[in-house]
Amino acid sequence: MDHLIRNIAVLGSGTMGNGIAHTFAQFGYQVNLIDINQAALSKALTTIHKNLDRQVAKEIISEKQKEQTLANIICIDDLEKGVANADFVIEAATENTGLKLNIFKELDKFAPKAAILASNTSSISITKIASVTNRGEKVIGMHFMNPVPVMRLVEVIRGYATSKETTKMVMDLATTLQKNPVMVNDYPGFVANRILMPMINEAVYTLYEGVAGVTEIDTVMKLGMAHPMGPLQLADFIGLDVCLAILKVLYDGFGNQKYAPCPLLVNMVAAGKLGAKTGEGFYRYTTGSKALVVAEKFKYPETM
Structure with a gap:
């Protein structure tokens, strides 16, 4: 010691x-x-x-x-x-x-x-x-x-x-x-979150734009990139409010549009769907635990 x-x-x-x-x-x-x-x-x-x-x-x-x-x-x-x-x-x-x-x-x-x-x-x-x-x-x-x-x-x-x-x-x-x-x-997000949060944000954008569903996005990252947990499930475990707060720090610190939080993430936090700690985020969870129940289904924006 x-x-x-x-x-x-x-x-x-x-x-x-x-x-x-x-x-x-x-x-x-x-x-x-x-x-x-x-x-x-x-x-x-x-x-x-x-x-x-x-x-x-x-x-x-x-x-x-x-x-x-x-x-x-x-x-x-x-x-x-x-x-x-x-x-x-x-x-x-x-x-x-x-x-x-x-x-x-x-x-x-x-x-x-x-x-x-x-x-x-x-x-x-x-x-x-x-x-x-x-x-x-x-x-x-x-x-x-x-x-x-x-x-x-x-x-x-x-x-x-x-x-x-x-x-x-x-x-x-x-x-x-x-x-x-x-x-x-000492720069915004340091190393871990400067790399991790844009990845999570891009996963949310991929969902928001209707490219694929929750489980599909997470499965691609788990099986294709050998991640132990998909980015959307990881966001639920971190807390969607925490993810949003960090993205705002990155966006404010660098003034770069690539760090702008996805509107879906913003809306979910506003609605109190913060992930495992509230029982619902991109997935639903059993009360008082982080055990998954089901992937949420989102209504994707209609194509212009």
């Missing part, structure tokens, strides 16, 4: 936050999992417990390691208290620029001056986030992939002011979690 980083604060207990807390705790770090919503914290702990049970069943960890991992996590509903002794803080809140800027103003105020402040953002500018703090050299992106305990990639995003020392510490930190860190520079 890195000799300079012991205490981790994870802000946000949703899918990404609880996965990040789980992973740090599993590798011996002391973790404060912070969320203002007590119900969300309880749900996060339940999820971590289930995921640890799955690891035990697969003999990835022992029962003793599971218990130690749980013992390494403390749930806190107060941000100031949660980051007071942190060496490293990682924010995993909703992908919303205004929200993240407000959070980092607070983190800069309450976290120790020596603490590194990281964001798990998948698209928002680290340079912009750092600009609201007085420690730009210590602000960095650490973008984990979902599910965090399983996926090995971590995008480490260096903002305009991020120091070489901070970058090296975070790269080294990721390796202690048995992850493969890849350093990238």
Whole structure:
């Protein structure tokens, strides 16, 4: 374990936050999992417990390691208290620029001056986030992939002011979690989403224009390109609202029409059809799970 980083604060207990807390705790770090919503914290702990049970069943960890991992996590509903002794803080809140800027103003105020402040953002500018703090050299992106305990990639995003020392510490930190860190520079979407989101958007356009149906599009990409999941199903799992938000960041950041979100995606988000988390997106899902029920049928636009 890195000799300079012991205490981790994870802000946000949703899918990404609880996965990040789980992973740090599993590798011996002391973790404060912070969320203002007590119900969300309880749900996060339940999820971590289930995921640890799955690891035990697969003999990835022992029962003793599971218990130690749980013992390494403390749930806190107060941000100031949660980051007071942190060496490293990682924010995993909703992908919303205004929200993240407000959070980092607070983190800069309450976290120790020596603490590194990281964001798990998948698209928002680290340079912009750092600009609201007085420690730009210590602000960095650490973008984990979902599910965090399983996926090995971590995008480490260096903002305009991020120091070489901070970058090296975070790269080294990721390796202690048995992850493969890849350093990238701070431009909209970084690498993963700059490539992934236009592909998903093009799949939605292919559906919107009536080229093929949902299952047909996904089957082509799974069988033809060896993708483990088709782009439309993947969009459902990511959340159509998240996909739309990232595409807007790309479109605003580059001013290029190729990143313009498909009108069908815009409409689905407006209608509250956000994918697996709402039970319906391009597919329908059983209540409370990501088990597919059926592909949706869309009425395609009539040919002019």
